[in-house]
Amino acid sequence: MKFVVIIPARYKSTRLPGKPLIEISGVPMIERTYKQCLKVVPNKQIIIATDDDRIKDHCDAIGANVVMTPLDCITGTDRIASLLDSIDADIFINVQGDEPILNPKDLLRVIAEAKKGKYDIINGYSPIIDEKQFRSSEIPKVVFQLDGTLVYMSRSPIPSNKSGEFKKAWRQVCIYSFSRKALKLYKSQKKKTPLEEIEDLEILRFCELGMPVKMIQLSDHSIAVDVPHDVKLVEKALRERGLD
Numbered sequence: 438m439k440f441v442v443i444i445p446a447r448y449k450s451t452r453l454p455g456k457p458l459i460e461i462s463g464v465p466m467i468e469r470t471y472k473q474c475l476k477v478v479p480n481k482q483i484i485i486a487t488d489d490d491r492i493k494d495h496c497d498a499i500g501a502n503v504v505m506t507p508l509d510c511i512t513g514t515d516r517i518a519s520l521l522d523s524i525d526a527d528i529f530i531n532v533q534g535d536e537p538i539l540n541p542k543d544l545l546r547v548i549a550e551a552k553k554g555k556y557d558i559i560n561g562y563s564p565i566i567d568e569k570q571f572r573s574s575e576i577p578k579v580v581f582q583l584d585g586t587l588v589y590m591s592r593s594p595i596p597s598n599k600s601g602e603f604k605k606a607w608r609q610v611c612i613y614s615f616s617r618k619a620l621k622l623y624k625s626q627k628k629k630t631p632l633e634e635i636e637d638l639e640i641l642r643f644c645e646l647g648m649p650v651k652m653i654q655l656s657d658h659s660i661a662v663d664v665p666h667d668v669k670l671v672e673k674a675l676r677e678r679g680l681d
Contacts, residue, residue, distance in 0.1 A: 439527050440526055443531055444534050445510075445514075446485055446492050446534040448487070448492055456534075456662065457535075461668055462672050466535065468501075469538070470533075470535070470536055471501050473538065476541040478544065484504055487506065504523075512642075513531060514640075518623050527616070527617065529614070530615075531614070532611070536612070536660075539659045542656065543612055543658070557616040558613070558615055561612045562652050562655065563608060563610055563655055563656060564654075570608060574592040577591065578593070580596055585652050586652070587651075592637070622646055622648060623643065626646065632644070633645065
C-alpha cells in the first residue's frame with residue numbers, strides 16, 4: 438500500500454496568525470515539523486500543503502515538496518482531501534504543521550498500523566498526567582471503547598465524574614491516517630458537522646458521519662502549538678531534550 442505524508446499549513450490561523458512561519462529557537466515551525474518527518478520518511482513521500490505563497494517560498498528554499506491548495510479549505514483534513522485526485526497513494530498520513538517536536542517513532546507507528554489495511558482512520562493519543570492539561574480547552578481530550586474505537590473527543594475535561602475530580606484522561610496526538618474512502622466521505626460534507634463546529638475538532642466529522650476512528654497510543658513527546666504561550670513550552674522542551 439502506497440502512502441504519503443502530508444503536512445497541512447495554513448497561514449491565517451485564527452488563534453496564531455502566521456503560525457507555520459513563527460520561529461521556534463530560530464527555526465520556522467513548519468520547517469521543524471517537516472524535518473521531524475524527514476528523519477523516518479523519504480523526502481519524496483512528504484508534501485507540505487499550503488494556501489500561502491510565503492509558506493511555499495520557505496518550503497521551496499529548504500528543498501521540501503510543496504503544493505498549493507484552495508483558500509477555502511475549512512480544515513487541514515479538507516486541505517488533504519482536496520489533493521485526492523492529484524496524488525497517487527492509498528494511505529494519506531496527516532501530520533499537523535503545528536507539531537514541531539513530534540516523535541518520529543510515533544509517525545512510524547501510525548504508518549505501520551495504517552499499512553495493515555484494517556482501519557480507514559487512525560489517530561494517536563497519549564495519557565494526560567498534568568491536571569492543567571486536563572482543564573485546558575486547548576487540549577483535545579479523548580475517550581474510546583475497550584477496542585480503541587473513538588467514542589468522543591472534546592475540549593472539555595472528559596472523562597469526568599460527580600466530584601469534578603481529575604482521575605485519568607488522554608489527549609489527542611495530531612498524527613492521523615486516512616484511506617481514500619475516508620477522505621472521499623469527508624470531502625462530500627461541504628461544511629462542518631454540528632459537533633465538529635461546536636468543538637472545533639475536525640476528527641469529529643468522521644464520528645458524526647458514522648465512520649469509526651481507531652485510536653492508538655503514542656508517546657507523550659509532542660506539544661502542539663495553538664497559542665503564543667505554546668512556543669515557549671516547545672522551546673523549553675527543546676532545551677531539556679538537547680534538540681535546540
